[in-house]
Amino acid sequence: MVQSCIVVLACTMLVFIATEATPGSVARKLLGPFASAQQVEILTQALGLNDPAYVRYFRWLGTVTGLSSVSIDPQATKNWSLQSLDTRTYFGNFGYSTLYKKPVNKVLWERLANSALLAGVALAVIIPISIAVGVLCGLNRYSLLDRTLSIVCVVTTAIPEFVWGILLITIFVLKLGVLPGTAPLQLSGNWSIAQQLVLPALVLILVDFGYIARMVRSSVIEVANKPYVRTAVLKGLGRTEIVLKHILRNAMIAPLTIILLQINFLISGVVVTEVIFAYPGFGRMLLEAALFGDIAVVQGAAIVSVVLAISTQFLGDIGYRLLNPRMRGA
Amino acid sequence: MEELVSTTASTVTDRDLAMPKAPSRLAALLRLPTRGLAYMRRSGTATVGLFLIGFWVLVALLAPILPIQDPIAIDYAALAYPYPSHAHWLGVDPKGRDILSRIIWGGRTVLGLAPIGVVIAYIIGCTLGTLSAYRGGWVDSLISRITDIILAFPVLVLYILLITTVGPSKLNIIAAIIISIVPAVTRLTRGLILELKSRDFVSAAQLRGESSWYIMFVELLPNARGPIILDACARFGWTIVLIGILGFLGLGLPPPTPDWGGMIREATNVLLVWPHMAILPCIALATLVVGFNLAADGIAEISNRF
Numbered sequence A: 001m002v003q004s005c006i007v008v009l010a011c012t013m014l015v016f017i018a019t020e021a022t023p024g025s026v027a028r029k030l031l032g033p034f035a036s037a038q039q040v041e042i043l044t045q046a047l048g049l050n051d052p053a054y055v056r057y058f059r060w061l062g063t064v065t066g067l068s069s070v071s072i073d074p075q076a077t078k079n080w081s082l083q084s085l086d087t088r089t090y091f092g093n094f095g096y097s098t099l100y101k102k103p104v105n106k107v108l109w110e111r112l113a114n115s116a117l118l119a120g121v122a123l124a125v126i127i128p129i130s131i132a133v134g135v136l137c138g139l140n141r142y143s144l145l146d147r148t149l150s151i152v153c154v155v156t157t158a159i160p161e162f163v164w165g166i167l168l169i170t171i172f173v174l175k176l177g178v179l180p181g182t183a184p185l186q187l188s189g190n191w192s193i194a195q196q197l198v199l200p201a202l203v204l205i206l207v208d209f210g211y212i213a214r215m216v217r218s219s220v221i222e223v224a225n226k227p228y229v230r231t232a233v234l235k236g237l238g239r240t241e242i243v244l245k246h247i248l249r250n251a252m253i254a255p256l257t258i259i260l261l262q263i264n265f266l267i268s269g270v271v272v273t274e275v276i277f278a279y280p281g282f283g284r285m286l287l288e289a290a291l292f293g294d295i296a297v298v299q300g301a302a303i304v305s306v307v308l309a310i311s312t313q314f315l316g317d318i319g320y321r322l323l324n325p326r327m328r329g330a
Numbered sequence B: 001m002e003e004l005v006s007t008t009a010s011t012v013t014d015r016d017l018a019m020p021k022a023p024s025r026l027a028a029l030l031r032l033p034t035r036g037l038a039y040m041r042r043s044g045t046a047t048v049g050l051f052l053i054g055f056w057v058l059v060a061l062l063a064p065i066l067p068i069q070d071p072i073a074i075d076y077a078a079l080a081y082p083y084p085s086h087a088h089w090l091g092v093d094p095k096g097r098d099i100l101s102r103i104i105w106g107g108r109t110v111l112g113l114a115p116i117g118v119v120i121a122y123i124i125g126c127t128l129g130t131l132s133a134y135r136g137g138w139v140d141s142l143i144s145r146i147t148d149i150i151l152a153f154p155v156l157v158l159y160i161l162l163i164t165t166v167g168p169s170k171l172n173i174i175a176a177i178i179i180s181i182v183p184a185v186t187r188l189t190r191g192l193i194l195e196l197k198s199r200d201f202v203s204a205a206q207l208r209g210e211s212s213w214y215i216m217f218v219e220l221l222p223n224a225r226g227p228i229i230l231d232a233c234a235r236f237g238w239t240i241v242l243i244g245i246l247g248f249l250g251l252g253l254p255p256p257t258p259d260w261g262g263m264i265r266e267a268t269n270v271l272l273v274w275p276h277m278a279i280l281p282c283i284a285l286a287t288l289v290v291g292f293n294l295a296a297d298g299i300a301e302i303s304n305r306f
Helices: A002-020 A026-031 A037-047 A053-065 A104-139 A144-158 A161-175 A193-224 A227-235 A239-251 A253-268 A271-276 A282-292 A295-323 B002-040 B044-062 B076-080 B099-135 B137-152 B155-166 B170-197 B200-208 B212-248 B260-268 B276-305
Strands: none
Touching (some): A002 B155, A026 A037, A104 A253, A161 B212, A193 A271, A271 B212, B099 B212, B099 B260, B170 B212
């Protein structure tokens, strides 16, 4: 736990260095390319952006964690209104986004919710399919069915997201015309939101299910070779009982932690799918902000994704311990 | 003590006696590619994978001498009929450039960048992992903590941060590949070496008074090669996807360099009008990546059989 916190802290430092300690004026980056030189000058004065980087890092960390209020030099801002600053003090104050014209915090939550929706839809299909395929392959090792499904899994996982996206759009949008090719999550044209979600979710399912299915397969094979399974067979137990009670219960432990890690990937790692379908998700926001130079959003998004990654890892560890009786004491 | 010295001496003589065998070692080294091929042919998946990789490597190597058009020559007149024709066998892209030629030269770009990045990353990663596991102590803590920090970033977030900070260029893309692969390799190698460290041959080497560098890189690392090679093969395919993704997101090589990801990006704007412009480079990329994954899968299958 303490270690995770230290890692997060080190990551905030890296993110800060990558965004603020690089060439170019921070005020210019915050205000965007269309601000006048005078505005840049005023903001630099007001926020003390000429201070050394380490001073600014701790000030920024204070603002983000809500421990200290945003310090603004009142002298510099006497005759100016500062619309583009979020001056309230709260946990997670990453400032104001010049790209989206909203506080970064608000943008982050909106986008995270959208991404979680897509990830939820995809996972709801991925988990049952991949477990079914994995168990089927694992129990019929080296059969024709196993070989065929294993190759299907390798191929679907190997083909990148954008290739799937383009192939699916060509088939379903261009040739058949039954689904929309974009998913802006707004009611546009005749397509409902559910219809818009089908293709992006399908891409994620195709890319991800093979990986989990292979994990389940190897886990089932490993457990099926354990001595206690042989004992159960020799004891004369029925096949159904052995498979359900002895093999599956133990073979699900390792894949469950992998599935937890996939949640993290499906929320912050699917930039490409979101770009293809113009889906207003978390990853696309990070890309847009990075290309636009909106460092407030980049900082927020990078740190949120690190926290997300570390907490799913942490949950995975806890889940592993809970499910595996041998690990409970450790 | 007397005995110990004599044993050491006899070891040395044994090694001296083994010296004349050196030529046969060279012969074995020369036979390695053929033996490797014979090894791979034991698995159908590996053979198919190897065939796909071999095809693209061959095409990429022959690119300068194949009778194809200039990949960056613009022929606006061809846009009147951009589909496959006599003049352009696979049609032209939205800017009127020959798709066949761009796919072939794009393969050259990808197959040039990926191996450099992956090989350098594995050299660094294996060295750090071995050092970390064998030395232990503060070296291990330091290396492990840095690995943890880099691995905490989702890969694409790391890429977007890196490339938007330093700007896209060949060198920066290779650097980004290295930075993202090194921590994973370090972790893998560290785990493998930790397991090997307590074996008898390591104590034997320590007793002979070998230097720790010799033990690390001559005794330990070669014994961990199996899983490392397997991992490298899968990661090759993954790196090619990553270069493609960078190109697709507009963070790849600056135009007009032929690059599959970039070609797909330019063609997606006209996907609803001329779908073949995006689908052809997609097929090229997919076959190469699937090739690497099938090869990795086949090797794993063969090595599990024994």
